[in-house]
Amino acid sequence: MEQKLHTPEGVRDIYNRECAVKLALQKKLNPVLHLYGYQDIQTPTFEYFDVFRKEIGSTSIRDLYKFFDREGNILALRPDITPSIARAVAKKKGFIYVDTGAMYRVLGRVGVIHHEQ
Numbered sequence: 001m002e003q004k005l006h007t008p009e010g011v012r013d014i015y016n017r018e019c020a021v022k023l024a025l026q027k028k029l030n031p032v033l034h035l036y037g038y039q040d041i042q043t044p045t046f047e048y049f050d051v052f053r054k055e056i057g058s059t060s061i062r063d064l065y066k067f068f069d070r071e072g073n074i075l076a077l078r079p080d081i082t083p084s085i086a087r088a089v090a091k092k093k094g095f096i097y098v099d100t101g102a103m104y105r106v107l108g109r110v111g112v113i114h115h116e117q
Helices: 016-035 081-091
Strands: 046-048 066-068 074-077
Touching: 046 081
Parallel strands: none
Antiparallel strands: 046 074, 066 074
């Protein structure tokens, strides 16, 4: 099997100056977003398929990257951050949803994985 030293289609490495600029921008932006009530959150890169079973936006469930865990559960790489955040907020201990019109603001700096047509 031939060793591939390039990245798969749709992804790329970020390094040197571009990486430094990105990190510096995040460092400056984070305190400003916190002033406006945003809270940090990190969700897994993959979830149980059920989290994404309902089609979201332009991502068809057929286009998700799916695989199985050791117990045979279907997992999927995250194509969109919204369902993962909704799942995390819903399971948060003591969280009770009351529609007050206020937003639950979260700040997630994560990658998403989906098939580009």
